[in-house]
Amino acid sequence: MMNLLKIGLRNLRRQKRRSLLTLSLITLGVLSVLLFIGIAGSFKNMMIGQITDSSIGHLQIHKKGYVESIDNNPLDLNFTLEELKMIEEKILQIPQIESFTKRIRFGGMLSNFNATSSIRINGIDPLLELKTMPLLKSKIKEEAVLIPGEIWIPEITAKGLDLKEGDTVVLIANNKDGSVNGKQFLISSLVSNLGGTGSRDAYIHFEDAMELLRIEKTQMSEFSLRLTDFKHLASIEKQLKNLLKSLPGNQQFLEIHTWDQLVGFGNIAKMIDLMSLFIKIIMIAIVLISIMNVMTMAVYERIREIGTISAIGATPKKILSLFLAEGFLIGILGTFSGLILGAGLIKIIKILEIPFNFGKMKGILLLPEIGGNDILSVSLIVVFVSILASFIPALKASKMEPVEALRHV
Amino acid sequence: MSLIHAEKITKNYQLGEIQVQALKGIDFELKESRFVSFIGPSGSGKTTLLNLLGCLDKPSEGYLEIGGTNVLKFNRTESALFRSSKIGFIFQDFNLIPVLSVYENIEYPLLMLQTIPSKPERKKRIINLLEQIGMESQKDKYPHQISGGQKQRVAVARALVTHPVLVLADEPTANLDHATAFQVIHLMKKIKNDFGASFIFSTHDPKIVGEAELIYTLEDGLITSRKEIKGA
Numbered sequence: 001m002m003n004l005l006k007i008g009l010r011n012l013r014r015q016k017r018r019s020l021l022t023l024s025l026i027t028l029g030v031l032s033v034l035l036f037i038g039i040a041g042s043f044k045n046m047m048i049g050q051i052t053d054s055s056i057g058h059l060q061i062h063k064k065g066y067v068e069s070i071d072n073n074p075l076d077l078n079f080t081l082e083e084l085k086m087i088e089e090k091i092l093q094i095p096q097i098e099s100f101t102k103r104i105r106f107g108g109m110l111s112n113f114n115a116t117s118s119i120r121i122n123g124i125d126p127l128l129e130l131k132t133m134p135l136l137k138s139k140i141k142e143e144a145v146l147i148p149g150e151i152w153i154p155e156i157t158a159k160g161l162d163l164k165e166g167d168t169v170v171l172i173a174n175n176k177d178g179s180v181n182g183k184q185f186l187i188s189s190l191v192s193n194l195g196g197t198g199s200r201d202a203y204i205h206f207e208d209a210m211e212l213l214r215i216e217k218t219q220m221s222e223f224s225l226r227l228t229d230f231k232h233l234a235s236i237e238k239q240l241k242n243l244l245k246s247l248p249g250n251q252q253f254l255e256i257h258t259w260d261q262l263v264g265f266g267n268i269a270k271m272i273d274l275m276s277l278f279i280k281i282i283m284i285a286i287v288l289i290s291i292m293n294v295m296t297m298a299v300y301e302r303i304r305e306i307g308t309i310s311a312i313g314a315t316p317k318k319i320l321s322l323f324l325a326e327g328f329l330i331g332i333l334g335t336f337s338g339l340i341l342g343a344g345l346i347k348i349i350k351i352l353e354i355p356f357n358f359g360k361m362k363g364i365l366l367l368p369e370i371g372g373n374d375i376l377s378v379s380l381i382v383v384f385v386s387i388l389a390s391f392i393p394a395l396k397a398s399k400m401e402p403v404e405a406l407r408h409v
Numbered sequence: 410m411s412l413i414h415a416e417k418i419t420k421n422y423q424l425g426e427i428q429v430q431a432l433k434g435i436d437f438e439l440k441e442s443r444f445v446s447f448i449g450p451s452g453s454g455k456t457t458l459l460n461l462l463g464c465l466d467k468p469s470e471g472y473l474e475i476g477g478t479n480v481l482k483f484n485r486t487e488s489a490l491f492r493s494s495k496i497g498f499i500f501q502d503f504n505l506i507p508v509l510s511v512y513e514n515i516e517y518p519l520l521m522l523q524t525i526p527s528k529p530e531r532k533k534r535i536i537n538l539l540e541q542i543g544m545e546s547q548k549d550k551y552p553h554q555i556s557g558g559q560k561q562r563v564a565v566a567r568a569l570v571t572h573p574v575l576v577l578a579d580e581p582t583a584n585l586d587h588a589t590a591f592q593v594i595h596l597m598k599k600i601k602n603d604f605g606a607s608f609i610f611s612t613h614d615p616k617i618v619g620e621a622e623l624i625y626t627l628e629d630g631l632i633t634s635r636k637e638i639k640g641a
């Protein structure tokens with residue numbers, strides 16, 4: 001094996017310029033893929049983090065049909081106190097769920113006594129909400145705690161109604177029976193853009209929500225869950241579904257949604273994954289074509305030599321291995337240099353902390369990250385494709401008749 | 410026992426629509442440890458015959474046995490393995506592997522054997538041959554760094570390193586000047602005596618032919634004469 005690689009390496013050095021050109025192409029391919037995965041992946045993860053850690057959470061539980069009819073303020077699809085307790089009990093059985101919050105969501109009108117604007121309201125337990133949505137803290141005033149009688153309203157709504165922190169507003173909402181109730185609130189904080197579905201949401205204490213909606217026993221519209229590790233989302237979702245099956249009614253009244261099923265960015269994230277796949281396919285094409293080209297040339301130039309080694313006693317299998325070893329070497333060297341350059345560039349971009357804006361999110365830092373799995377998968381793909389690309393020329397070499405090969409001029 | 414036993418060997422080539430008969434039924438017997446030359450004009454079938462004896466090609470008809478083995482039943486891999494252990498080749502253009510040093514070129518056939526000798530054993534054999542061809546000091550040089558005569562000496566060593574029973578050399582001196590050609594032939598003869606292998610070489614050079622113990626003349630695909638040289 002060592003001899004094969006040694007000879008392969010020396011053969012590559014015969015046509016230095018050509019080998020270097022092929023190596024550069026592979027290096028460039030690997031570098032591009034790593035950079036794309038690093039930048040696009042970190043952008044995707046950062047955006048997901050912004051959305052899930054501010055308002056959506058990683059997983060949500062609703063009553064069946066709630067999400068589809070959310071715009072109609074379906075107060076009849078709230079969980080009752082008994083249901084809430086049963087679900088909570090199941091959630092607590094999964095240690096990978098770091099925390100959860102419950103919300104009662106409804107629509108209403110916000111008035112500054114001169115003008116009125118429609119608004120979506122979340123009735124929350126502020127302690128649970130801030131624990132489950134760690135980024136929410138950074139979107140509100142530092143000392144804001146949301147005691148009963150206080151409201152946090154979105155900046156954009158405040159701007160439209162010319163409101164500021166410390167102002168008083170009236171919140172008007174329809175209860176389940178259709179009657180209208182109103183309650184006065186003090187704006188204790190404005191909420192900067194939350195992203196996801198929460199960009200126009202106001203927050204009040206859940207006790208105020210109960211009072212406004214004339215609900216006597218606590219009701220909630222949704223559970224929002226935060227996991228200890230986002231990577232385990234699919235398995236936790238499955239585990240939760242299984243646990244909730246044991247509830248009365250065989251979980252038929254429940255729906256579990258992952259974050260990407262609730263916000264449009266889920267599709268963008270899928271698009272990013274798809275683009276990563278296409279970039280990988282382009283890299284495969286680069287590696288395949290360049291190595292196939294260089295190996296075909298190598299076989300053509302060394303026909304006589306193939307005849308000689310065949311005469312000396314090299315079996316077809318050994319001749320095949322000799323050319324495969326060359327392709328493997330180009331692939332592995334190209335991968336290695338691509339990885340070094342890619343890792344270096346990613347490091348430099350991280351050090352430079354380049355800021356960019358995405359929609360209303362300003363000054364987001366470009367912090368590319370590349371995981372071990374990505375490095376491994378890119379390396380394995382390139383090495384595999386390199387061997388694959390060398391296979392046809394190598395097979396051709398191994399099938400040459402020694403007499404004809406020796407006769408070749 | 411004969412080293413080579415060939416019966417009614419024919420070889421036909423198809424050149425477009427024309428069939429060319431390169432060998433027209435050759436009967437040939439050769440004992441072990443002989444120094445044999447094939448002479449004849451171009452197109453007489455010398456190279457074709459050497460290719461058949463070297464198991465590089467198969468006859469269209471006939472029977473061929475080398476070292477008591479029917480070599481015609483071999484597939485490509487079996488032929489290659491047989492060549493690696495039993496037959497050595499010396500080519501007109503030396504055909505050394507350009508990316509390998511003198512030492513590595515001689516070592517190469519050993520690495521093609523089904524059972525590769527140990528590194529010390531390989532080294533012992535190579536150093537012994539390098540001494541015999543007088544190129545110990547050049548062992549790390551590459552083919553482009555040595556002369557034609559030296560290349561052919563390396564090729565002789567390469568052909569013998571596996572201790573074959575038969576060494577085939579197609580016009581081994583054609584690309585060498587007269588003095589070097591004689592040196593190479595004498596080297597082949599000397600090594601033949603040391604190793605006990607049979608050498609068969611083809612040549613046009615009448616002076617070189619005189620070095621052979623046995624001279625076969627090939628004409629138009631047939632052996633037309635056999636001449637034993639006493640004291641060669």
